[in-house]
Amino acid sequence: MTEQDVIEYVQKKLDIFEQNAELECREIGDGNLNYVFRVVDQNSGQSVIIKQAGPVARISDAFKVSPDRNRIESEALKLQGELAPGFVPKVYSYDPIMNCCVMDDLSDHEIMRTALLKHKKFPLFADHITTFLVNTLLLTSDAVIDHKEKKALVQKFTNPELCEITEDLVYTEPFYDCEQNDVFPETREFIREEIWNDSKLALETAKLKFDFMTKAQSLLHGDLHTGSIFIKEDSTKIIDPEFAFYGPAGFDIGNVIANLIFAYVNASFTIEDQETKEDYLQYIQQTISDVIELFTKKFLHAWDENIKERTASAPSFKEWYLNSILEDASAAAGLELCRRIIGIAHVKDITSIENKESRALAEKICLTAGKTFILERANIRTGDDFVNVLLQSVRKFIEGEKFYDSSKSHSICTTG
Amino acid sequence: MTEQDVIEYVQKKLDIFEQNAELECREIGDGNLNYVFRVVDQNSGQSVIIKQAGPVARISDAFKVSPDRNRIESEALKLQGELAPGFVPKVYSYDPIMNCCVMDDLSDHEIMRTALLKHKKFPLFADHITTFLVNTLLLTSDAVIDHKEKKALVQKFTNPELCEITEDLVYTEPFYDCEQNDVFPETREFIREEIWNDSKLALETAKLKFDFMTKAQSLLHGDLHTGSIFIKEDSTKIIDPEFAFYGPAGFDIGNVIANLIFAYVNASFTIEDQETKEDYLQYIQQTISDVIELFTKKFLHAWDENIKERTASAPSFKEWYLNSILEDASAAAGLELCRRIIGIAHVKDITSIENKESRALAEKICLTAGKTFILERANIRTGDDFVNVLLQSVRKFIEGEKFYDSSKSHSICTTG
Numbered sequence: 001m002t003e004q005d006v007i008e009y010v011q012k013k014l015d016i017f018e019q020n021a022e023l024e025c026r027e028i029g030d031g032n033l034n035y036v037f038r039v040v041d042q043n044s045g046q047s048v049i050i051k052q053a054g055p056v057a058r059i060s061d062a063f064k065v066s067p068d069r070n071r072i073e074s075e076a077l078k079l080q081g082e083l084a085p086g087f088v089p090k091v092y093s094y095d096p097i098m099n100c101c102v103m104d105d106l107s108d109h110e111i112m113r114t115a116l117l118k119h120k121k122f123p124l125f126a127d128h129i130t131t132f133l134v135n136t137l138l139l140t141s142d143a144v145i146d147h148k149e150k151k152a153l154v155q156k157f158t159n160p161e162l163c164e165i166t167e168d169l170v171y172t173e174p175f176y177d178c179e180q181n182d183v184f185p186e187t188r189e190f191i192r193e194e195i196w197n198d199s200k201l202a203l204e205t206a207k208l209k210f211d212f213m214t215k216a217q218s219l220l221h222g223d224l225h226t227g228s229i230f231i232k233e234d235s236t237k238i239i240d241p242e243f244a245f246y247g248p249a250g251f252d253i254g255n256v257i258a259n260l261i262f263a264y265v266n267a268s269f270t271i272e273d274q275e276t277k278e279d280y281l282q283y284i285q286q287t288i289s290d291v292i293e294l295f296t297k298k299f300l301h302a303w304d305e306n307i308k309e310r311t312a313s314a315p316s317f318k319e320w321y322l323n324s325i326l327e328d329a330s331a332a333a334g335l336e337l338c339r340r341i342i343g344i345a346h347v348k349d350i351t352s353i354e355n356k357e358s359r360a361l362a363e364k365i366c367l368t369a370g371k372t373f374i375l376e377r378a379n380i381r382t383g384d385d386f387v388n389v390l391l392q393s394v395r396k397f398i399e400g401e402k403f404y405d406s407s408k409s410h411s412i413c414t415t416g
Numbered sequence: 417m418t419e420q421d422v423i424e425y426v427q428k429k430l431d432i433f434e435q436n437a438e439l440e441c442r443e444i445g446d447g448n449l450n451y452v453f454r455v456v457d458q459n460s461g462q463s464v465i466i467k468q469a470g471p472v473a474r475i476s477d478a479f480k481v482s483p484d485r486n487r488i489e490s491e492a493l494k495l496q497g498e499l500a501p502g503f504v505p506k507v508y509s510y511d512p513i514m515n516c517c518v519m520d521d522l523s524d525h526e527i528m529r530t531a532l533l534k535h536k537k538f539p540l541f542a543d544h545i546t547t548f549l550v551n552t553l554l555l556t557s558d559a560v561i562d563h564k565e566k567k568a569l570v571q572k573f574t575n576p577e578l579c580e581i582t583e584d585l586v587y588t589e590p591f592y593d594c595e596q597n598d599v600f601p602e603t604r605e606f607i608r609e610e611i612w613n614d615s616k617l618a619l620e621t622a623k624l625k626f627d628f629m630t631k632a633q634s635l636l637h638g639d640l641h642t643g644s645i646f647i648k649e650d651s652t653k654i655i656d657p658e659f660a661f662y663g664p665a666g667f668d669i670g671n672v673i674a675n676l677i678f679a680y681v682n683a684s685f686t687i688e689d690q691e692t693k694e695d696y697l698q699y700i701q702q703t704i705s706d707v708i709e710l711f712t713k714k715f716l717h718a719w720d721e722n723i724k725e726r727t728a729s730a731p732s733f734k735e736w737y738l739n740s741i742l743e744d745a746s747a748a749a750g751l752e753l754c755r756r757i758i759g760i761a762h763v764k765d766i767t768s769i770e771n772k773e774s775r776a777l778a779e780k781i782c783l784t785a786g787k788t789f790i791l792e793r794a795n796i797r798t799g800d801d802f803v804n805v806l807l808q809s810v811r812k813f814i815e816g817e818k819f820y821d822s823s824k825s826h827s828i829c830t831t832g
Contacts, residue, residue: 142626142629142630143626147576147579147580147583147629148576148577148580150629151574151576151579152574152576154570154574155571155574158567158568158570158571160563160564160567160568161564163563163567164563164564167563171727172726172727175727176726199730199731202727202730202731202733203730203731203732203733203736205727205730206727206728206730206733207733207736209725209727210558210559210728210737213558213563213566214558214631214632214633215630215631215632216630216631216632217630309625310588310592311587311588311591311618311621311622311625312622312626314615314618314619314621314622315615315618315619316619317619317622317623320619320623321626
C-alpha cells in the first residue's frame with residue numbers, strides 16, 4: 001500500500017476515527033521486511049499504526065517471505081495482550097487479505113535500544129519485562145494450559161520461514177566461516193581462534209540448534225531484543241512478535257540479557273565521565289541481575305498459582321523446570337552475543353563505537369561472554385551468575401574495570 | 417458400517433476386485449476403538465482389510481474419540497511405507513468422509529504377542545524392526561529432512577486426543593494411586609512401596625512426561641507393542657499407527673524392548689521343560705540385545721549416509737544424539753513395563769499367568785526392571801545394558817535363574 005492507499009483503507013475498513021477526521025499518513029518503518037505506516041487525525045490528534053507484510057521483503061523483491069508472518073504477529077499480540085495486559089500494543093484489526101494489522105500508536109514511547117544508547121535509565125523495566133516473560137512463557141506451557149489446547153496453539157504458531165531465519169542466522173552461520181557473515185576485520189583472527197576453531201562450541205551450538213527446532217515448550221516472542229521494545233519511564237511495550245512460535249522458554253530471556261550486555265559494553269566505551277559511566281554500568285548490571293532474580297521469583301509464584309498438570313507437582317520438579325529455563329536462557333544469551341558480532345545482523349550498540357581498537361575490544365568482550373554463556377550454561381542460574389560472566393569477560397580485556405558488588409546492590413525484587 | 421455396508425462400499429468405491437468377484441465380509445476386529453473388516457473374493461481368494469474409525473469408541477458410545485485418527489493412521493502408513501518399504505501394510509485408499517481406509521490383508525501373518533506366547537521364534541525380527549525404526553525415526557528428523565518440511569509434518573501429525581491417552585495412561589496414572597488403575601491385589605503393597613511412594617520416580621516420570629509433550633524429534637508410531645506387529649518367519653509388518661505424532665525417537669524403541677521383556681517374563685513362568693525354557697529365554701535375551709545393537713549400528717550408518725543439517729556434523733554430535741535416543745528408549749521401556757502392570761491396559765503375557773504367586777512375581781520383576789530403566793536411563797546404552805537390567809530384576813525374585821552371558825551370544829549384527 002502507498003500512504004494514500006492506507007488513508008483510504010483506514011476510512012473504508014476501520015471504525016476507529018471520527019467521521020470528520022482529517023487523516024494524514026506517513027511511512028515510518030525502516031525495517032527489513034515490513035511496511036509500517038502512521039495515520040493521524042489532524043483534528044483530534046488520535047493516531048494508529050498500520051503494519052503490512054508483503055510477499056517479498058521491504059528491502060528487496062528478491063527476498064521472499066510469506067506474509068503469513070502478519071497473521072502470526074497479530075495473533076501473538078492478541079494472546080500476549082490477554083496474558084500480560086498492558087505490555088503489548090492493542091490490536092484493532094487484522095486483515096488476512098491485505099496482510100496488515102492496525103494497532104496502537106506508541107509514538108510517545110521510544111525504542112529501548114536507542115534510549116539505552118543515550119544512557120537513559122528505566123527503573124521499572126526489569127519489573128515490567130519479567131511480568132511479560134513469566135506470563136507469556138509459563139502460561140502458554142503444558143504446565144498450565146490444557147494439553148490439547150496447547151497442541152492447537154503449537155499448530156497455529158508454526159512459523160517455518162521465520163524460524164529458518166533464526167536457525168540460520170543465530171544457530172549456524174556465526175559458528176563457521178560462512179560467506180554471509182559480516183566480520184569486523186580487527187576481530188576476525190580472534191573469531192577464528194576462539195569461535196570457529198573450537199570444536200566443543202560447535203558441538204554445544206549444534207545441540208542448542210536441535211533444541212530450538214524440537215522443544216515446543218512455550219509461545220516465544222522469538223526476537224526479543226531491545227529494538228523490539230518500546231519504552232518510556234512508566235511503560236514498557238513489547239512489539240513485533242512476527243517470529244513467535246513454540247520453542248524453549250529461555251530463548252526470550254536470554255535475548256533480553258544479551259541486549260542489556262550490548263548496552264553495557266557500549267556504555268563502557270562511550271561514556272567519558274568516569275562517575276557517570278560507573279553509575280550507568282551499575283544500573284545496567286543491576287538490571288541484568290534483576291531480570292533474572294525477578295523472573296525467578298515471579299515464575300515460582302505464578303507456578304504455585306497456576307499449575308494444572310498433576311505430575312508437575314512432584315517434589316523438586318518446579319525447581320528442575322525453572323533451572324532448565326535458566327540454562328536455556330544462558331545459552332540463548334550466548335548465541336545472541338556471538339551472532340550479533342559475527343553474523344549478518346549487527347547491533348548499533350557495537351557498530352556505533354567509532355574507535356576501531358575500542359570496537360574490537362567491545363566485540364571480544366561480547367564474544368568471550370557469549371562463549372561462556374553457551375559452554376557454562378548448566379552452572380549459570382542467578383542474577384549474580386549472569387552478571388559475573390559479563391564482568392569476567394570485561395576484566396579479561398579492560399584492566400582495572402570496576403566489578404559488580406552484589407552485597408552493595410539494593411534489591412528491587414519486592415515489586416510485582 | 418455393517419458387514420453388508422462394507423461389501424457395497426468396496427464394490428462401489430474401490431477398484432481392487434474383479435467384476436465377477438463374490439465378496440464376503442466379516443468384522444474381525446476386537447480392539448477398543450475401531451471397526452476392522454475383512455473382505456474376501458470367494459472366487460479369487462483375494463482379500464483386503466477395511467478399518468473404520470467412528471466418532472465414538474467401538475466398545476462404548478460414551479467414549480468419544482475423533483475419527484481424525486483414521487487420517488493420521490493412513491497418512492502415517494503411507495509415509496512409513498515410503499521410508500521403510502515392506503514393513504507396513506500397503507494402503508489402497510483413505511476416505512475422509514467415511515473415516516475408513518483400505519489396506520493389505522495380512523491374514524497369513526500372526527500378531528506377534530500371540531506368537532511369542534506360543535513360544536515361537538522369529539530370527540529376522542531384530543533385523544526387520546531396527547530397519548523400520550531407523551528409517552522412520554531418523555529420516556523424519558531435523559537431522560535429515562528440510563526443517564520447513566519437518567514443521568509441516570509436525571502440524572499434519574498433531575494428534576491431541578491419542579497423545580492425551582498416552583499422557584494419562586502411560587505417564588500419569590500408573591505413578592499414583594489413581595482410581596482408574598487396575599492393580600493385581602497380590603502386587604498392590606509392592607506398588608505402593610516401590611512406585612507410588614518413591615518421590616524420585618515421581619520427579620523423573622514428570623520430566624519424561626514433559627519431554628513426551630514437547631520434544632518434536634521424529635515421527636513416532638506411538639504405540640509400538642507386540643500387538644501392533646504382524647509377523648511370520650520371513651516378514652514383519654508394523655500396523656495401527658493411529659497414535660503417530662512427532663515425539664522423542666526413543667519412545668518407539670523402548671516400547672519394543674518392554675514388550676519383549678513381557679514375553680521373556682511370560683516364558684519364565686509358563687514353559688515347564690527346563691531346557692526348552694532356557695533356550696527360549698536365551699532367544700528373547702538375544703533379541704533384546706540385537707534390537708539395541710542393530711539399531712545403533714544401522715543408525716550410525718544411516719546418519720553418515722543421510723545427514724543434511726550442517727551443524728549435525730560437529731565432532732561427537734552423532735554419538736550425543738544417538739545416546740540421547742537410547743536414554744529415551746530406556747525411559748520408555750521403563751514406563752511401558754510399569755503402566756502395563758499398574759494401569760488400565762494390561763498385557764496378556766502377564767495376565768495369562770494363572771498361578772497367583774507366579775503372576776505377582778512376574779509383575780514385581782517387570783516393575784523392578786521398569787523402575788531401573790527410568791531412574792538409570794542415563795547409563796543404559798548397549799544391548800547388554802538393557803538385558804542386564806532385566807536379568808538383575810529377575811535375580812532379585814527368582815533364585816538360581818540363569819544369566820545372560822554376552823560372551824557366548826553370537827553376534828547377528830552383521831545383517832542389514
